[in-house]
Amino acid sequence: MPLKTFEEYERLAAIAHGHLCAGQILGLRMALYGVRLLGIDDPEGADRKHLVTYVEIDRCATDAIPIVTGCRLGKRALKFRDFGKVAATFCDLRENRAVRVAALESARLRAREMYPDMASPNQQQMRAYRELPDAELFHTEWVRVTIGPEDLPGYKAAKVVCAECGEGVSFKREVVRDGCTLCRACAGARYYEPL
Numbered sequence: 001m002p003l004k005t006f007e008e009y010e011r012l013a014a015i016a017h018g019h020l021c022a023g024q025i026l027g028l029r030m031a032l033y034g035v036r037l038l039g040i041d042d043p044e045g046a047d048r049k050h051l052v053t054y055v056e057i058d059r060c061a062t063d064a065i066p067i068v069t070g071c072r073l074g075k076r077a078l079k080f081r082d083f084g085k086v087a088a089t090f091c092d093l094r095e096n097r098a099v100r101v102a103a104l105e106s107a108r109l110r111a112r113e114m115y116p117d118m119a120s121p122n123q124q125q126m127r128a129y130r131e132l133p134d135a136e137l138f139h140t141e142w143v144r145v146t147i148g149p150e151d152l153p154g155y156k157a158a159k160v161v162c163a164e165c166g167e168g169v170s171f172k173r174e175v176v177r178d179g180c181t182l183c184r185a186c187a188g189a190r191y192y193e194p195l
C-alpha cells in the first residue's frame with residue numbers, strides 16, 4: 001500500500017477524527033513530510049515494521065498522523081510525550097535515523113495573509129495548509145532517538161504481577177522496592193485516587 005492521494009488521506013482522517021479540520025490537514029502534511037524525509041514510501045505495507053512516531057500534543061493534528069504512518073498506540077509504534085507542541089518525530093528503526101517535524105507558529109499568520117476574506121481562521125488554515133510548501137509550514141531537524149528494547153514494537157518478556165494490587169505489568173514497567181515488585185501506581189505514581 002504505497003502512499004495514497006491527499007484527498008484520500010483527508011477522507012480517512014475525517015472518518016477517524018470525526019471531522020475534517022485545519023489540524024487534520026496539518027497533521028497529514030506533517031506525517032507525509034516526515035516519511036518523505038526518511039525515504040519511506042510504503043509506511044503501511046513493506047515499511048510498517050520499522051517506523052515509530054513520537055507525538056508531542058493530544059490535539060487534532062495527532063489523530064491525523066497514524067492515518068499516514070500506520071503507527072498506532074496499540075501497536076507500540078506511536079509514542080506520546082506531552083510537551084504541548086504540534087510536533088512529531090519520525091524514526092526509521094532500520095536506518096537508526098529520525099527527523100523531528102514541528103509546525104511553525106508563522107503558518108497561521110500566513111493563512112490569514114493568504115485568505116483574509118474567508119470567514120473563519122479554520123477555513124483560512126484548511127485552505128492554506130493544503131497549499132503552502134512544507135518549508136512554510138514546518139521546521140525540521142535530524143535527531144537521535146534512543147529507544148530501549150522494552151519500548152520497541154514486538155518486545156517480548158514475561159509479565160510480572162504487582163505484589164500489592166495483583167495486576168499484571170508488562171514491558172518492564174514494574175518497580176522493585178525493598179525486594180518487592182510493584183506496579184507504578186502502587187509505587188506512588190498513581191494518577192487516580194481510589195474512592
Ligand SMILES: [Zn+2]
Pocket residue numbers: 017019020021022023024060
Ligand atoms: Zn479537529
Ligand SMILES: [Zn+2]
Pocket residue numbers: 162163164165166167182183184185186187
Ligand atoms: Zn499495584
